[in-house]
Amino acid sequence: MFRFIIKRILEIIPILFLVSIFIFMFVHMIPGDPARLVAGVDATLADVELVREELGLDKPIVEQYFTYMKNLVQGDLGKSLKTGRAVSEEIGARFMPTFWLTVWSMAWAVIIGLLIGVVSATKRNKWQDYFGMFGAVSGLSLPSFWLGLMLIQLFAVKLGWLPTGGMETWKSFILPAFTLGTGVAAVVARFTRSSLMDVLKEDYIRTGRSKGLSERKVTWGHGLRNAMIPVVTMTGLQFGFLLGGSVVIETVFSWPGLGKLLIDSVAYRDYPVIQAEMLIFALEFIVINLIVDLLYGILNPQIRYE
Amino acid sequence: MVELKLTKKEAYMQQSMENIKSNTPFSEFWRKFKKQKLAFVSFFFILFLIALAIVGPFIVPYDIAEPDYNNVLTGPTAEHWAGTDAYGRDIFSRIVAGTQISLYVGLTSVFLGALGGTFFGLIAGYYGKKVDAIIMRGCDVLLAFPGILLAIGIIAILGPGLGNVIIAVAIFSVPVFARIVRSSTLAVKSTLYVEATKSIGAVPRRIIWKHIFPGTLSSIIVYFTMRIGSAILTAASLSFLGLGAQPPSPEWGAMLSGGRDYLNIAPHVTIFPGLAIFITVLAFNLLGDGLRDALDPKIKD
Numbered sequence: 001m002f003r004f005i006i007k008r009i010l011e012i013i014p015i016l017f018l019v020s021i022f023i024f025m026f027v028h029m030i031p032g033d034p035a036r037l038v039a040g041v042d043a044t045l046a047d048v049e050l051v052r053e054e055l056g057l058d059k060p061i062v063e064q065y066f067t068y069m070k071n072l073v074q075g076d077l078g079k080s081l082k083t084g085r086a087v088s089e090e091i092g093a094r095f096m097p098t099f100w101l102t103v104w105s106m107a108w109a110v111i112i113g114l115l116i117g118v119v120s121a122t123k124r125n126k127w128q129d130y131f132g133m134f135g136a137v138s139g140l141s142l143p144s145f146w147l148g149l150m151l152i153q154l155f156a157v158k159l160g161w162l163p164t165g166g167m168e169t170w171k172s173f174i175l176p177a178f179t180l181g182t183g184v185a186a187v188v189a190r191f192t193r194s195s196l197m198d199v200l201k202e203d204y205i206r207t208g209r210s211k212g213l214s215e216r217k218v219t220w221g222h223g224l225r226n227a228m229i230p231v232v233t234m235t236g237l238q239f240g241f242l243l244g245g246s247v248v249i250e251t252v253f254s255w256p257g258l259g260k261l262l263i264d265s266v267a268y269r270d271y272p273v274i275q276a277e278m279l280i281f282a283l284e285f286i287v288i289n290l291i292v293d294l295l296y297g298i299l300n301p302q303i304r305y306e
Numbered sequence: 307m308v309e310l311k312l313t314k315k316e317a318y319m320q321q322s323m324e325n326i327k328s329n330t331p332f333s334e335f336w337r338k339f340k341k342q343k344l345a346f347v348s349f350f351f352i353l354f355l356i357a358l359a360i361v362g363p364f365i366v367p368y369d370i371a372e373p374d375y376n377n378v379l380t381g382p383t384a385e386h387w388a389g390t391d392a393y394g395r396d397i398f399s400r401i402v403a404g405t406q407i408s409l410y411v412g413l414t415s416v417f418l419g420a421l422g423g424t425f426f427g428l429i430a431g432y433y434g435k436k437v438d439a440i441i442m443r444g445c446d447v448l449l450a451f452p453g454i455l456l457a458i459g460i461i462a463i464l465g466p467g468l469g470n471v472i473i474a475v476a477i478f479s480v481p482v483f484a485r486i487v488r489s490s491t492l493a494v495k496s497t498l499y500v501e502a503t504k505s506i507g508a509v510p511r512r513i514i515w516k517h518i519f520p521g522t523l524s525s526i527i528v529y530f531t532m533r534i535g536s537a538i539l540t541a542a543s544l545s546f547l548g549l550g551a552q553p554p555s556p557e558w559g560a561m562l563s564g565g566r567d568y569l570n571i572a573p574h575v576t577i578f579p580g581l582a583i584f585i586t587v588l589a590f591n592l593l594g595d596g597l598r599d600a601l602d603p604k605i606k607d
Binding site: 029137 | 463569595
């Protein structure tokens with residue numbers, strides 16, 4: 001197990017390296033002169049040169065990369081062009097709201113998705129199955145920002161039960177977490193159904209049935225446990241979509257998180273913040289995938305000995 | 307047990323009956339596909355949408371750009387089926403005219419992404435080794451930016467606009483297609499007929515395009531259809547965020563974004579464009595599911 005963990009951790013190093021180059025190159029991929037863009041349209045030539053020096057754009061590109069990495073390791077992500085504060089500070093304040101939003105969204109989505117998936121698989125081709133699967137494909141097709149606005153209109157504007165946005169009390173979490181989790185619940189439900197249906201065809205399920213186990217024990221004890229292995233991987237990947245989706249949902253609900261900061265920064269062309277945000281999101285996704293991989297190894301001992 | 311045996315036998319008999327009837331791969335596919343009722347209906351609905359995209363702007367009852375300040379933010383009536391927006395423009399007409407934009411963005415971006423992804427996937431799968439390693443690491447890097455984030459990053463570089471949205475969505479479809487095509491290439495590559503072609507001395511380009519590519523086509527078609535729905539959603543989200551189509555364009559996401567300020571007094575401005583997005587994406591997803599079941603039951607989600 002220890003060797004397996006080390007191997008998986010070593011495997012992500014080249015990816016991390018390539019991602020860091022990609023993000024470093026980010027500012028250089030902007031068409032035109034990045035220093036001029038960053039300085040703004042009405043900056044003087046001297047201003048532009050100052051920005052160029054500040055960003056280190058006048059040095060050779062390899063040296064720039066090493067400076068970037070050195071600063072990165074020291075936690076220095078540069079300064080926000082909009083507020084002048086350190087980017088690490090800006091992002092630090094926004095990290096936890098997004099984190100908790102994704103965790104709560106994931107939690108309900110996985111539980112509900114699993115339930116729908118199991119019911120659909122065991123009641124195959126009955127009304128429960130059709131109902132569950134049509135619900136799932138609808139959840140997949142809903143524009144999340146529209147769903148969010150409709151929920152605001154109903155529960156906040158009309159009924160006045162829940163706040164329209166912001167993050168003050170636990171009540172503020174309900175609508176955004178529900179909206180953000182819908183797509184994931186749909187994917188989990190569809191995937192659980194197909195995975196469980198495959199497993200229920202296996203010989204050991206028939207053995208379980210023939211030795212007189214109740215249908216419930218066969219499904220939940222033997223079936224679901226084995227069906228869970230691919231579902232865990234799929235769910236890990238969905239975390240990525242949650243992180244992406246949070247950008248849209250945070251804008252709808254004025255959530256003080258990373259996603260809203262990203263959109264504000266893109267509108268302002270605040271490149272140091274955009275760059276740091278891309279890095280944080282990618283890192284988070286890579287780490288989650290690593291955890292899922294390790295979890296997969298725990299669930300399925302075969303993987304460890306490959 | 308008895309029941310299981312019976313159904314197996316039945317299935318077998320049905321299968322053999324089908325084998326007798328089937329003559330071409332297409333007619334076999336068509337028969338399987340017709341059984342997927344929802345997908346079948348979606349297919350005709352999408353044909354209708356395509357027709358609407360072509361003739362829509364010419365048949366709409368109202369001018370989609372002309373403001374009418376006597377009819378601002380009126381709810382749905384007999385004259386304005388979906389009500390009017392903050393400038394008094396007919397929302398129904400604008401939605402019909404906007405069909406063109408959403409379908410165009412969805413189809414072109416996925417087509418470009420599929421083109422690039424197929425090319426890289428075939429090459430990676432066929433040549434293997436270093437070529438494969440380089441292409442697949444590239445895909446890993448692009449996939450490290452989950453979902454819409456890569457698209458937002460690309461827009462941050464290129465600037466907002468519908469054309470850039472197409473490029474962004476296309477780029478983030480490339481690694482998805484590359485992975486799928488690569489894995490089908492690997493499967494097809496090891497088949498006997500490809501070996502036979504190799505042994506009679508066919509050049510790699512011919513083997514790839516004439517013999518391997520057709521074998522990967524069914525999974526490409528399935529994913530192509532399934533990606534269109536999510537591409538339309540992504541493009542609408544980007545427009546909603548102000549990064550894609552800009553007002554006064556009748557793009558559905560941009561229309562929705564314009565309605566946000568009137569959510570409490572005129573919710574219809576937001577409801578109808580959202581419904582249009584939902585139904586369109588649903589149709590593509592249902593079609594994708596049906597095609598998957600009919601063409602390639604191995605693909606799961």
